[in-house]
Amino acid sequence: METKEENNSSLSLAVNTTLPKSAGRKPNEKRGWAKKKATCTKPSDLSVIDPFQVDTENNYIFRFLENTRIMVCYGCGKRFRSSTAEVPNPPFDIVLAKKEYRNYVNELGQLKLSLRREFVHYHINTQCILKKDLLFDGQKILVTHNVTTRLSEEHREFIQERLGLQL
Numbered sequence: 001m002e003t004k005e006e007n008n009s010s011l012s013l014a015v016n017t018t019l020p021k022s023a024g025r026k027p028n029e030k031r032g033w034a035k036k037k038a039t040c041t042k043p044s045d046l047s048v049i050d051p052f053q054v055d056t057e058n059n060y061i062f063r064f065l066e067n068t069r070i071m072v073c074y075g076c077g078k079r080f081r082s083s084t085a086e087v088p089n090p091p092f093d094i095v096l097a098k099k100e101y102r103n104y105v106n107e108l109g110q111l112k113l114s115l116r117r118e119f120v121h122y123h124i125n126t127q128c129i130l131k132k133d134l135l136f137d138g139q140k141i142l143v144t145h146n147v148t149t150r151l152s153e154e155h156r157e158f159i160q161e162r163l164g165l166q167l
């Protein structure tokens with residue numbers, strides 16, 4: 001009667017689809033996104049704001065992996081690190097985060113959609129984000145105070161190279 005693993009059922013919502021088990025792992029579909037170039041955004045376009053005031057449903061923020069349980073890129077499906085105890089060397093210790101209705105495949109192989117928006121994370125790579133957000137551009141990235149103060153020159157160069165953003 002009682003199912004231990006069901007207490008998250010209120011948080012997830014089944015989606016009517018017949019996607020196979022491998023859904024979400026094999027992005028075979030090719031779309032037009034690959035042709036879109038990283039946008040080159042000027043520094044003045046970046047907003048430096050309080051992390052508690054960020055609208056993370058419509059914007060992306062940077063997050064450091066340290067002291068988090070962030071593991072997998074929602075775009076390419078690859079891991080950021082082998083365990084949560086590992087903190088990659090800079091500049092690979094930061095990711096982009098946004099709140100989305102998250103697709104995931106449950107233990108029965110069914111494609112589910114989170115009922116609430118949850119944080120998903122991406123590599124600092126335009127291609128990873130474009131896999132999920134075709135309308136992505138650099139102006140959706142907000143830089144919060146707590147992040148700005150922690151960004152090294154190495155991080156800034158990396159962000160510029162991968163996202164076309166000058167911080």
Ligand SMILES: [Zn+2]
Pocket residue numbers: 073074075076077078122123125128
């Ligand atoms: Zn990725």
